[in-house]
Amino acid sequence: MKKVGILTTFYSFDTGYSLCAVVRDQLLALTSIGYSPVLFVLPTFKDDELVPPGTEVRKIVPQLILEPYKGTEYPEHWKEDVAKAREMFEKNMEDIEVLFCHDIFFIDTFIPYNIALREAHPKLKCRIYAWCHSAPSTRLLLENNPHANRFSWNFDDRVKLVYLNHDKVTALAEYYGTWPSNVRVVYNARDPRTFWGLDPFVVKLINEYNLLDKDVITVYPLSTPRMISGKGLDKVIRIHAEMQKLGMKTALIVPNAHANGHKDKRLISETQVWASHIGLDHSSLVFTSLIDTPQHEMGVSSKIVSDLFRLANIFIFPTYSEVCSLVLLEAMMSGNLLVLNKEVQSLYEFGGADAAIYFDFTLRDTPKENESYFRDLALITLNAFENSKPLQAKRRAFKNHSLEVMGRKLEQLIHEE
Numbered sequence: 001m002k003k004v005g006i007l008t009t010f011y012s013f014d015t016g017y018s019l020c021a022v023v024r025d026q027l028l029a030l031t032s033i034g035y036s037p038v039l040f041v042l043p044t045f046k047d048d049e050l051v052p053p054g055t056e057v058r059k060i061v062p063q064l065i066l067e068p069y070k071g072t073e074y075p076e077h078w079k080e081d082v083a084k085a086r087e088m089f090e091k092n093m094e095d096i097e098v099l100f101c102h103d104i105f106f107i108d109t110f111i112p113y114n115i116a117l118r119e120a121h122p123k124l125k126c127r128i129y130a131w132c133h134s135a136p137s138t139r140l141l142l143e144n145n146p147h148a149n150r151f152s153w154n155f156d157d158r159v160k161l162v163y164l165n166h167d168k169v170t171a172l173a174e175y176y177g178t179w180p181s182n183v184r185v186v187y188n189a190r191d192p193r194t195f196w197g198l199d200p201f202v203v204k205l206i207n208e209y210n211l212l213d214k215d216v217i218t219v220y221p222l223s224t225p226r227m228i229s230g231k232g233l234d235k236v237i238r239i240h241a242e243m244q245k246l247g248m249k250t251a252l253i254v255p256n257a258h259a260n261g262h263k264d265k266r267l268i269s270e271t272q273v274w275a276s277h278i279g280l281d282h283s284s285l286v287f288t289s290l291i292d293t294p295q296h297e298m299g300v301s302s303k304i305v306s307d308l309f310r311l312a313n314i315f316i317f318p319t320y321s322e323v324c325s326l327v328l329l330e331a332m333m334s335g336n337l338l339v340l341n342k343e344v345q346s347l348y349e350f351g352g353a354d355a356a357i358y359f360d361f362t363l364r365d366t367p368k369e370n371e372s373y374f375r376d377l378a379l380i381t382l383n384a385f386e387n388s389k390p391l392q393a394k395r396r397a398f399k400n401h402s403l404e405v406m407g408r409k410l411e412q413l414i415h416e417e
Helices: 018-032 078-092 108-123 146-150 169-176 200-209 233-245 262-278 302-311 326-333 346-351 367-386 389-400 403-414
Strands: 004-007 038-041 056-059 098-102 127-131 159-163 183-185 216-219 250-254 285-287 314-317 337-341 357-359
Touching: 004 018, 018 098, 018 403, 078 108, 098 403, 108 146, 159 169, 169 183, 200 302, 216 233, 216 302, 216 314, 233 250, 233 262, 233 314, 233 367, 262 285, 302 326, 314 326, 314 367, 326 337, 326 346, 337 346, 337 367, 357 367, 367 389
Parallel strands: 004 038, 004 098, 038 056, 098 127, 127 159, 159 183, 216 250, 250 285, 314 337, 337 357
Antiparallel strands: none
16 A cells, blocks of 8 residues: 655644544545554654554654745744755655645745755655645735745646645635645535544444444334334334335344343344345444343443434334433434324323324234335335435535545545646
């Protein structure tokens, strides 16, 4: 694999600073697909333990006097600073084949690094992708002025600009006096695995079942012995099977407790076989008791349930009887679309008459009638889901800004010729 470097001026790795969070996500995306990236930082950098595993940290970026350089005169320390940075880049980037840098060519305080990298690049073998994290302003045509290096291109074909959206691609190209063909677009990642600090068990489920690429995620915590007879899990399975026939990618996650007995395990196995028969296979129906057995056969922690509900978007609840359901309250707090059993009157008291969808979950007389009926329930549910702006925004964030999406985009840049 190609050697990839990320050039920063970090002295710490505080992800409360947005640029640190962006770099961390890039490192995570790269290491997850097999790269061993190099992070270039200042010699005073002390947060090695916060850097994603698999990353090499090189503390070689010289600490320079950073100032806005608002005037037209070059400061007295200018030549010394630029020469120091250029020497360190040439010496320590010899093995780098692709270099990502962030705002180095864009921010006024980075002008010494800007010029040093420009001067070093002809002696290096790397391609450079220069991220710009702010909107471009009007280009200034300057001569004998340090700011001229912020508005000029003067690069060979091994250097490209990177912007965070398509809206200002042309404006950014004009800012540097180049063509839009020299600009690439890479969205920032914002992945729940890093942003929410999810439990490792939930991270494992996301990775194994590709949950962030699902359209519909339902979480239904229950006790295994009563999952069919008392909680109506079979009805939820039918709706998910019909959603999949309609082209939706779905996941039904069942945090099931009390699954350590032979009878309970047989019930789970029989349910899996039946679900697969009607169209919902093992990759879409997940019982937590079957993960790392027998560790979770008696249930999972409330932290895991909470994290799973945050990932979910539709809560389907065909329960036969409830007093004051905790799982319903958890789904409500997590912003799930509620699909409740109209025959259980207490659910109206907590779910609200106008804040949920209510269905009659009674089975029909024949398999054909059942299929048609539950297809209608799936269609009605999906219509409400598709018309929920918050849930669609959440869906877009998961699908378009995961670490996997980031990794695929970075790899495209890495292998670009």
